[in-house]
Amino acid sequence: MTAPAQPAAPPPASPARALLPLVLPALVIGVGSSLLLTGVSEAADLLKDVLWDTLPHAIGVGPWSVAWMLAVLTATGVAVGLVVWKVHGHAGPDPATTGLVDAPLPPGVVPGLLLATGISLAGGVSLGPENPITAANIALAFWLGRRFMPACPAQVWVGLGGAGTVGALFGTPVAAVLILTETIAAAPRPAPGAAPGERPPSLWDQLFAPLVAAGAGGVTSRLLDAPVFGLPLPPFEGPHWPDLIAAFVISAAAAALALTAVCAFPYVHRVFHLLPHPVLALTLGGVVLGLLGALGGKLTLFKGLEEIGELASDPxxxxxGALILMTVVKLAAVLVACGSGYRGGRIFPSVFAGVALGFAAAALVPAVHPAVAVTCGVLGVLLAVTRQGWVSLFTAAILAPDPGLLPLLCVALLPAWLLVSGRPQMQLDGAGVPLR
Structure with missing residues (x-):
C-alpha cells in the first residue's frame, strides 16, 4: 500500500509590498504609451492629409489616380529608405524578424523607428502602428525602469510597455491581458522581490501591474481619441446550425488563404534583400505597393482601420469578385511592405483582409449572415498571420460585439487553428528561415 499523493500547494500570493511599488510606474508607462501612440498617429494623419489631399488638389491631380498612388508610394519608399540608411540605429531591426512583444531595443533606435513608422503610415503603406509603437514603448519603459528601479527584472518593463501599448491600441486592457497570458504560460516569471527558487506567483499576481498599465493606456486612449472597432453589421439572431457550418468553412478558408501568403513571405523577403541597399529595396517596395493600390483601389491602402469602416458602411x-480582389491585394501588400523593410505591424491590415473576405463570402452565399462571415473571416486570417489565438478571437469578437457570436467563434477557431498550428509563421529568424 502506498500513501495517497498530497495535493500540490497553490502558488504563493505575491505580498502587497511587492506589487504596490509597481502601481505608479505602471500608470506612468500606460499613459505614456498611449500618448506616444496618439502623437505618432496624429503626426502621420497630418502628413497623410498633405500627401493625399492638399498636394494633389493644389497641382490638379486626382488623389486616387494611378499616377499619384505610384508617385506618393515611391517617394515614401525613398524617404523610409533614407531613414533606415542614415538615421542612428537604422530604424531598428529588420521588421520581418520582429514580433509584437520583443526584447527591448536601445533607446537611441526609437527616434528613427518612429520617424520611419510615421512616414509609412502617412504614405499609404499597408502596415499598422502596433509593432513599432510597442517596440518603442518597451524600449523607453525598460530604459526608465532600469534607471529608477534597477532591482526589477527586465521582463517586468517589457510586460508593462507591451501591455500599455496594446491597451491603448484597442482602448481596453483585455487584449493586453490575453497576449500576456499566452506569454506567461510559455515562460512564467518570478515576482519582483521573490527569493531564488521560490515558486512563480499566481497568474493574476503576474498580471497585476500589466493590467494597471493596460488600463491606464486604454483609458487615456479613449479620453484622447477613442478607437472604434465595431462595424455596422445587421443584428445576429442565433446561432443556428447553418451558422455553425458557415463559421467552420469561412474560418478555415480564410486561414488557408492567409497561410498561403505566410508561406510566400520568406521568398518575398529574399527577393527584396537581394538588392544591395535599403533605399533600393524600399523604393522598389513602394513602386510595387503603388501598383497594388492601383489594382485594388484606395481601400487597400493604409493600415486598414478606417477603411474597414468605409467598406462595412456599404458592402x-x-x-x-471585387471583394476577393481586395483581400488578395491587401495580403500581397502586407507581404511586400514587410518583406521590403517598411516598419509597421501586420494585425490591422490583416483585419481588413479578413473583413473583405467575409463580405465576399456573404455576397457569394446570401444565406450566410454578414456578422458570421466577417468575424470568421477575420478570425481565420489573424490566426494564420499572428499565430495568437486569444488576440485573433478577441479582435474578431469586438468587430461585432454580439453575445451570440462568441460561442460560435470559439468553435470556429478550432479547425482554423488545426490548419495553421505548426506551419511557418510570418516572422523570420536572423537567417531568413520562418519561425514555427
Whole structure:
C-alpha cells in the first residue's frame, strides 16, 4: 500500500509590498504609451492629409489616380529608405524578424523607428502602428525602469510597455491581458522581490501591474481619441446550425488563404534583400505597393482601420469578385511592405483582409449572415498571420460585439487553428528561415 499523493500547494500570493511599488510606474508607462501612440498617429494623419489631399488638389491631380498612388508610394519608399540608411540605429531591426512583444531595443533606435513608422503610415503603406509603437514603448519603459528601479527584472518593463501599448491600441486592457497570458504560460516569471527558487506567483499576481498599465493606456486612449472597432453589421439572431457550418468553412478558408501568403513571405523577403541597399529595396517596395493600390483601389491602402469602416458602411457597393480582389491585394501588400523593410505591424491590415473576405463570402452565399462571415473571416486570417489565438478571437469578437457570436467563434477557431498550428509563421529568424 502506498500513501495517497498530497495535493500540490497553490502558488504563493505575491505580498502587497511587492506589487504596490509597481502601481505608479505602471500608470506612468500606460499613459505614456498611449500618448506616444496618439502623437505618432496624429503626426502621420497630418502628413497623410498633405500627401493625399492638399498636394494633389493644389497641382490638379486626382488623389486616387494611378499616377499619384505610384508617385506618393515611391517617394515614401525613398524617404523610409533614407531613414533606415542614415538615421542612428537604422530604424531598428529588420521588421520581418520582429514580433509584437520583443526584447527591448536601445533607446537611441526609437527616434528613427518612429520617424520611419510615421512616414509609412502617412504614405499609404499597408502596415499598422502596433509593432513599432510597442517596440518603442518597451524600449523607453525598460530604459526608465532600469534607471529608477534597477532591482526589477527586465521582463517586468517589457510586460508593462507591451501591455500599455496594446491597451491603448484597442482602448481596453483585455487584449493586453490575453497576449500576456499566452506569454506567461510559455515562460512564467518570478515576482519582483521573490527569493531564488521560490515558486512563480499566481497568474493574476503576474498580471497585476500589466493590467494597471493596460488600463491606464486604454483609458487615456479613449479620453484622447477613442478607437472604434465595431462595424455596422445587421443584428445576429442565433446561432443556428447553418451558422455553425458557415463559421467552420469561412474560418478555415480564410486561414488557408492567409497561410498561403505566410508561406510566400520568406521568398518575398529574399527577393527584396537581394538588392544591395535599403533605399533600393524600399523604393522598389513602394513602386510595387503603388501598383497594388492601383489594382485594388484606395481601400487597400493604409493600415486598414478606417477603411474597414468605409467598406462595412456599404458592402453592397462591391461585387464578390471585387471583394476577393481586395483581400488578395491587401495580403500581397502586407507581404511586400514587410518583406521590403517598411516598419509597421501586420494585425490591422490583416483585419481588413479578413473583413473583405467575409463580405465576399456573404455576397457569394446570401444565406450566410454578414456578422458570421466577417468575424470568421477575420478570425481565420489573424490566426494564420499572428499565430495568437486569444488576440485573433478577441479582435474578431469586438468587430461585432454580439453575445451570440462568441460561442460560435470559439468553435470556429478550432479547425482554423488545426490548419495553421505548426506551419511557418510570418516572422523570420536572423537567417531568413520562418519561425514555427
Amino acid at each position: 453592397g457597393a462591391y461585387s464578390a
